[in-house]
Amino acid sequence: MNLNLNFKKLEKNYVFVEVENKIREYEANNPKAEVIRLGVGDVTKPLCSESIKAMHKAVDEMGKFETFKSYGPSEGYEFLRKEISKYYLKFNIKFNISEIFINDGINTDLWSILDLFSKENTVLIPDPVYPVYSDVNIIDGRKIIYLNSNKENNFLPLPDKKIKPNIIYMCSPNNPTGTVYNRKELKIWVDYALENDAVILFDSAYECFIDDQNTDDLPKSIFEIENSKKCCIEFCSFSKKAGFTGIRCGYTTIPKELKKDNFNLREIWHRRVSVKSNGVSYISQRGAQSIFTQEGESQTKFNINYYKENSKIICDNLKFLNIWHVGGKYSPYIWLKCPKNMKSWEFFDYLLNNFGIAGIPGSGFGKNGENFFRFTGFGEREKIIKFCDRTKKVFFEKWSK
Amino acid sequence: MNLNLNFKKLEKNYVFVEVENKIREYEANNPKAEVIRLGVGDVTKPLCSESIKAMHKAVDEMGKFETFKSYGPSEGYEFLRKEISKYYLKFNIKFNISEIFINDGINTDLWSILDLFSKENTVLIPDPVYPVYSDVNIIDGRKIIYLNSNKENNFLPLPDKKIKPNIIYMCSPNNPTGTVYNRKELKIWVDYALENDAVILFDSAYECFIDDQNTDDLPKSIFEIENSKKCCIEFCSFSKKAGFTGIRCGYTTIPKELKKDNFNLREIWHRRVSVKSNGVSYISQRGAQSIFTQEGESQTKFNINYYKENSKIICDNLKFLNIWHVGGKYSPYIWLKCPKNMKSWEFFDYLLNNFGIAGIPGSGFGKNGENFFRFTGFGEREKIIKFCDRTKKVFFEKWSK
Numbered sequence: 048m049n050l051n052l053n054f055k056k057l058e059k060n061y062v063f064v065e066v067e068n069k070i071r072e073y074e075a076n077n078p079k080a081e082v083i084r085l086g087v088g089d090v091t092k093p094l095c096s097e098s099i100k101a102m103h104k105a106v107d108e109m110g111k112f113e114t115f116k117s118y119g120p121s122e123g124y125e126f127l128r129k130e131i132s133k134y135y136l137k138f139n140i141k142f143n144i145s146e147i148f149i150n151d152g153i154n155t156d157l158w159s160i161l162d163l164f165s166k167e168n169t170v171l172i173p174d175p176v177y178p179v180y181s182d183v184n185i186i187d188g189r190k191i192i193y194l195n196s197n198k199e200n201n202f203l204p205l206p207d208k209k210i211k212p213n214i215i216y217m218c219s220p221n222n223p224t225g226t227v228y229n230r231k232e233l234k235i236w237v238d239y240a241l242e243n244d245a246v247i248l249f250d251s252a253y254e255c256f257i258d259d260q261n262t263d264d265l266p267k268s269i270f271e272i273e274n275s276k277k278c279c280i281e282f283c284s285f286s287k288k289a290g291f292t293g294i295r296c297g298y299t300t301i302p303k304e305l306k307k308d309n310f311n312l313r314e315i316w317h318r319r320v321s322v323k324s325n326g327v328s329y330i331s332q333r334g335a336q337s338i339f340t341q342e343g344e345s346q347t348k349f350n351i352n353y354y355k356e357n358s359k360i361i362c363d364n365l366k367f368l369n370i371w372h373v374g375g376k377y378s379p380y381i382w383l384k385c386p387k388n389m390k391s392w393e394f395f396d397y398l399l400n401n402f403g404i405a406g407i408p409g410s411g412f413g414k415n416g417e418n419f420f421r422f423t424g425f426g427e428r429e430k431i432i433k434f435c436d437r438t439k440k441v442f443f444e445k446w447s448k
Numbered sequence: 449m450n451l452n453l454n455f456k457k458l459e460k461n462y463v464f465v466e467v468e469n470k471i472r473e474y475e476a477n478n479p480k481a482e483v484i485r486l487g488v489g490d491v492t493k494p495l496c497s498e499s500i501k502a503m504h505k506a507v508d509e510m511g512k513f514e515t516f517k518s519y520g521p522s523e524g525y526e527f528l529r530k531e532i533s534k535y536y537l538k539f540n541i542k543f544n545i546s547e548i549f550i551n552d553g554i555n556t557d558l559w560s561i562l563d564l565f566s567k568e569n570t571v572l573i574p575d576p577v578y579p580v581y582s583d584v585n586i587i588d589g590r591k592i593i594y595l596n597s598n599k600e601n602n603f604l605p606l607p608d609k610k611i612k613p614n615i616i617y618m619c620s621p622n623n624p625t626g627t628v629y630n631r632k633e634l635k636i637w638v639d640y641a642l643e644n645d646a647v648i649l650f651d652s653a654y655e656c657f658i659d660d661q662n663t664d665d666l667p668k669s670i671f672e673i674e675n676s677k678k679c680c681i682e683f684c685s686f687s688k689k690a691g692f693t694g695i696r697c698g699y700t701t702i703p704k705e706l707k708k709d710n711f712n713l714r715e716i717w718h719r720r721v722s723v724k725s726n727g728v729s730y731i732s733q734r735g736a737q738s739i740f741t742q743e744g745e746s747q748t749k750f751n752i753n754y755y756k757e758n759s760k761i762i763c764d765n766l767k768f769l770n771i772w773h774v775g776g777k778y779s780p781y782i783w784l785k786c787p788k789n790m791k792s793w794e795f796f797d798y799l800l801n802n803f804g805i806a807g808i809p810g811s812g813f814g815k816n817g818e819n820f821f822r823f824t825g826f827g828e829r830e831k832i833i834k835f836c837d838r839t840k841k842v843f844f845e846k847w848s849k
Contacts, residue, residue, distance in 0.1 A: 048647045048708055117693040331731075
């Protein structure tokens with residue numbers, strides 16, 4: 048056997064694994080310490096009662112001959128795809144359900160989608176970025192160009208016309224920076240993709256953090272942009288929207304207008320899915336369907352607003368302490384400049400060892416993340432308040448000036 | 449963007465999709481007909497009550513703050529991996545849980561595993577075979593050599609020493625032929641893999657159909673064979689064992705002894721999983737755990753035995769009708785020679801259009817499948833009896849002589 052040696056090019060450890068190891072070590076050495084985890088982007092609120100009800104019903108169906116569900120459609124059940132197409136309609140986007148594919152979370156499809164593309168593609172990825180985008184392309188051996196996302200462009204980079212990419216990764220609201228592109232900026236990206244015959248792989252995992260009636264003209268879907276159906280694939284998930292990180296369900300939308308030469312990408316993907324997938328758990332899909340009911344929508348929004356309020360408290364605290372930051376308004380992520388120009392890991396160790404506060408070192412997201420740091424608004428309010436207290440009392444007296 | 453044109457090399461339609469389309473067309477034209485489906489290898493019995501109970505409990509946990517589960521470990525929960533390692537112990541196979549990875553069904557990992565290997569590998573695949581093995585390698589552009597599995601070798605081919613493969617796909621009990629390798633034959637395969645520095649990707653999805661105390665010396669796991677840990681990866685699933693085709697849960701076992709040069713494949717896989725996966729639904733994993741309880745084991749075995757009895761009835765019928773066949777004893781699959789030397793699809797159409805019976809054309813599994821046909825023992829007993837009646841009464845009067 049011959050190994051895929053591209054694995055050697057990966058960083059030794061995934062940043063989240065490394066953070067988790069350090070926290071565990073700290074807890075072992077400080078058994079009485081209460082760590083405030085403002086790090087990993089993971090929900091903390093239990094599932095809403097509508098989802099619980101729907102999943103109990105689905106489990107019951109699984110136990111009776113008349114209602115038992117064996118292999119489901121590889122592309123997902125129609126009942127869920129219909130709800131998603133109706134959701135798109137709220138933003139005046141029309142999709143046939145054949146353009147919507149259920150996935151078991153964005154992560155899987157973010158790399159599976161690369162099956163559609165040869166190795167001879169140049170991939171454009173912003174830096175800093177969610178590490179999966181680059182890692183999966185490193186494993187595959189594609190050429191990657193990183194686009195500088197930094198304080199100068201407010202962590203919302205626009206295309207560099209000198210670069211001619213074939214595949215473009217975008218994430219808005221962004222992970223890790225929490226910044227969000229407005230309609231005008233997204234239009235610039237779509238035009239750029241079309242000029243270069245490139246495809247945009249658009250990660251909208253955090254769209255639920257954008258208020259329906261926002262005053263900043265921030266689209267929730269890339270497909271709100273003119274001509275985007277010719278050059279975009281969108282990946283969305285119920286992980287953050289409905290707390291489904293442990294349930295595993297999301298969707299991938301490939302418009303029928305997306306073509307290259309004589310090939311329709313939606314059709315190739317459909318063929319691929321029929322070979323490579325046996326679909327997503329029926330119970331998970333019924334759970335996901337429930338959040339589109341009026342009650343489900345209201346319950347999930349309640350949780351999102353709770354996280355958003357957390358983010359606001361963190362941002363207000365940073366503002367008070369005069370720490371430069373972005374994000375946190377339409378996103379659970381707050382991206383800050385480490386005080387006193389500390390390195391990211393230096394700040395991580397400092398925060399953890401002195402104050403029992405854990406965030407994510409920005410450098411784990413790319414070279415432009417060095418000297419930056421990510422907090423998240425997930426978690427319980429009392430912890431967020433404690434975070435503010437701890438930082439106000441001691442930490443920033445020394446560091447924020 | 450540049451497409452992966454290997455997709456053009458795939459058959460236009462997956463055989464199961466084509467069969468389903470033909471059945472749907474038949475049903476539309478014959479609304480009163482009752483089709484007896486002995487085709488797709490999918491369970492029909494509802495989940496056992498132990499699994500239902502466990503999944504209800506898991507759903508409840510998801511609804512409470514104290515017990516809510518968000519992102520789980522990418523490699524799967526320890527509670528399930530422990531049960532699997534205990535299951536291996538029944539056959540005197542020792543695995544640490546770090547060698548066991550939970551998957552969302554074998555299908556996903558059968559192609560994901562290829563991430564470990566470069567494109568410069570020659571893949572040996574028996575013909576006929578479960579189409580996924582070859583399709584995923586066609587999509588990746590690897591060189592495939594097919595090994596003839598045919599009536600002459602009783603559809604249990606042994607290695608051809610002239611062929612020097614790097615990656616070997618095996619499936620025992622076999623899909624589609626229902627044949628099972630014995631210990632001596634598996635030893636020949638393991639020795640052959642070691643001689644060639646090849647890896648065996650061993651699909652044991654149907655191991656549950658082998659009786660614990662069988663008199664034919666048939667291993668349930670490739671790891672029952674001496675030295676196999678140095679050259680094998682095993683893929684198993686709860687799909688057939690516990691009716692989990694709609695629940696999505698299985699496991700992939702990579703022994704720590706499996707190495708190439710300085711690389712430990714288990715470690716690379718662990719790194720890959722931490723990047724590319726967010727694990728499997730907590731509810732599915734709790735469901736899977738339940739089948740290892742005494743009650744769960746007894747309930748799932750009851751269902752397996754029901755399917756096995758179905759297969760026996762089908763085999764007895766074929767024997768009575770003097771139709772050549774293999775499988776059906778330690779497998780849900782019965783593989784038969786089409787009577788009157790009919791082509792596979794010809795026989796499919798004949799059976800469906802004249803008798804409302806649906807099977808799978810053997811040619812859908814490779815060139816050596818031509819003139820052969822697959823039935824499965826899944827389904828309700830009354831349908832199996834009806835199948836026997838219909839075939840005995842009319843069909844074989846004409847064709848079996």
